Amino acid sequence: MHKFAHLADCHLGANKEPVLQKLEMNAFKTALDKCIEEEVDFIIISGDLFHVNIPDMKVTNEAVKKMKEVRDRGIPIYVIYGSHDYSPNETSMVDVLDSAGLIKKIVKVEEKEGGLKLEFFTDPKTSAKLAGISARKAGLEKNYFEILDRESLEKENGFKIFVFHSAITELKPEYLAEMESIPVSLLPRGFDYYAGGHIHQHANIRLPGYERIVYPGPLFAGYPRDLELSAKGEKRGFYIISFDEKVRDIKFVDISFYDSLYVEYDASNKNSIQAQKELLDKLRKIDVGNKLVVLRIKGELSGGKTSDISSTEIRNLLLQKGAIYVSINRYGLTSKEYAMVKVVGEDIPAIESKLFTENIGAVKVSNETLKGERGVRLATELLKVLRREPKPNEAKKDYEEQIRRDALEMLQLKEVSG
Numbered sequence: 001m002h003k004f005a006h007l008a009d010c011h012l013g014a015n016k017e018p019v020l021q022k023l024e025m026n027a028f029k030t031a032l033d034k035c036i037e038e039e040v041d042f043i044i045i046s047g048d049l050f051h052v053n054i055p056d057m058k059v060t061n062e063a064v065k066k067m068k069e070v071r072d073r074g075i076p077i078y079v080i081y082g083s084h085d086y087s088p089n090e091t092s093m094v095d096v097l098d099s100a101g102l103i104k105k106i107v108k109v110e111e112k113e114g115g116l117k118l119e120f121f122t123d124p125k126t127s128a129k130l131a132g133i134s135a136r137k138a139g140l141e142k143n144y145f146e147i148l149d150r151e152s153l154e155k156e157n158g159f160k161i162f163v164f165h166s167a168i169t170e171l172k173p174e175y176l177a178e179m180e181s182i183p184v185s186l187l188p189r190g191f192d193y194y195a196g197g198h199i200h201q202h203a204n205i206r207l208p209g210y211e212r213i214v215y216p217g218p219l220f221a222g223y224p225r226d227l228e229l230s231a232k233g234e235k236r237g238f239y240i241i242s243f244d245e246k247v248r249d250i251k252f253v254d255i256s257f258y259d260s261l262y263v264e265y266d267a268s269n270k271n272s273i274q275a276q277k278e279l280l281d282k283l284r285k286i287d288v289g290n291k292l293v294v295l296r297i298k299g300e301l302s303g304g305k306t307s308d309i310s311s312t313e314i315r316n317l318l319l320q321k322g323a324i325y326v327s328i329n330r331y332g333l334t335s336k337e338y339a340m341v342k343v344v345g346e347d348i349p350a351i352e353s354k355l356f357t358e359n360i361g362a363v364k365v366s367n368e369t370l371k372g373e374r375g376v377r378l379a380t381e382l383l384k385v386l387r388r389e390p391k392p393n394e395a396k397k398d399y400e401e402q403i404r405r406d407a408l409e410m411l412q413l414k415e416v417s418g
Contacts, residue, residue: 001248002126005035005043006214007238008165008197011222013059014051019325020221023258023292025059027220029066030255036073038240038253041126043075045103046084046166046197047135051222054085054090058288067102076123077103081134082165082197084222106130106163115260117149118157128243129156131188132163135198137188141166145186153188159245162188165197168213171205175225180377192247200226201234201241202252212247214239219227219255227327231262258324260292267297267333279309279318289322298332306333382407 010031015024023317035043050059065085067077081087085094098105108119108131120129131153135141145166153162167181176199187194202217216238221227230236235254265282267275273349279297295318297309315326390399 001242002128002246003038003040003240003242004128004161005031005038005040005238005240005253006046006128006193006195006216007031007219008195008216009048009082009200009218009222010045011048011218011220012063013055014222015220017325021059025062026257027236027255028205028317030136030257031219031253032070034238034253034255035075035240036070040240042123042128043070043077044130044161044163044195045077045079046132046163046195046216047080048084048102048197049079049082050085050093053085053087053094055093064097064102065095067323071102072323078121078123078130078163079103079107080105080107080132080163080165080197081136083135086134086136086380093158095227100222104205107132107134112149114147114151115236116144116147117152120160123401124161126243128159128161130161132195133166135165138211141293142180142182142186144400145182148186148188150188154190159243160191161195162191163195167198168196170207171213173199173201173216174256184213187213192243193241201214201229202237202239204239204250204252212250214250216252216406223329224329227260228262228294228329230256231260231292258292259290260294261286261288262294262296264296264298266299267309268299269302270299271302272335273307275304276309276313279314283314283317286319288318291323292325292327293323295329296332297328297330299334301333301335304335306330306335309333309371 010028012024012028015089032043049063070077079094080415081092081094085092087095094103094105097103106121106123108121110117110119118131118133119133122129133141133144133148136144145149151162154398164187167176167179168187169181169183171184172179172181184207187210192211194213196213196215199215200218200222201215203213203215205213207213215237218226219236219238221230235252235256237253237255240251240253241247263283265279267279270278273412276290280389283295294316309330311330314328318326385403
């Protein structure tokens, strides 16, 4: 009997706050320690190992030391690009680590007459056969799936694993309704295991013709929503799969190693002063010692400004009471007095996506592909590119040049000289 581990969405480098950075890296190290302890034959990371294609060097150094430990134990790590660590011109840290022999990219693509043929990579120890498609920005890997030669993949014999980083339309959670996805029919049939990434909730699902479609979810958190789901009870971890000629067992390994607490407060029909006092009184009665606290403030105030409810005062109170970190979500909080512009959303990405969706029809463009859902996705991804902060000691000229190149790449435009 053989075993492999299936991880996804590590998003190393996503968090800037020191407390979250430490938890993020601890989650990654804990997962790999579990893989060593379980004596798995190999590890699959189905996308978004890092949060950006060129991550912070401190984060990379910590990750590399742990991955080297795993490699030195004789456990190979097989990866594909996620939408975050994707790079079309091999400037991703994933490629650097692949060249150094710490990890192995398993995507082997051959383009033939407008189609796409994937070659299998065979794990030398177990003879398991792996094939995969890397993600691209804004869900554009859907084009690859549409021209994929599925027949050749389906004819292959042996124990087969298909690795991908895309949402499946039939399996998307409701809150991800606007996310780009692919129908399950675009996946090749008959594989023993489908190692998915991109959906930030763990799931193990069977569909006709598709034995096991599995998403491990994130190890920690790439977004504030992940912290909220964890505080509500969503477990974080990865899967370990036992197999011979077929999958014999699959188990979820919970690596939750910190306590969290979710608190929700509805400010509806209260003025801002009443709401602030009531909320602080409520929080003073709650035990938050050594917990990561996620607070959601929602509702429409009957009077006053939303800014009257001070996040700083709330955060300071909870930290003084012993919380290790405080995440405050107030994007569902509005006021009748200041409701000239009202956009409902759970977090910043959701609000931005809705704003783009509502207004993109009014934008005049010569390229029709920049309209509709694809236009919204590109606008959202471009905004992420433009928000990138300079790396330590990065010259302003180099920073601006990289932003320009990334923006052109995102829009799939070629630079014209002269």
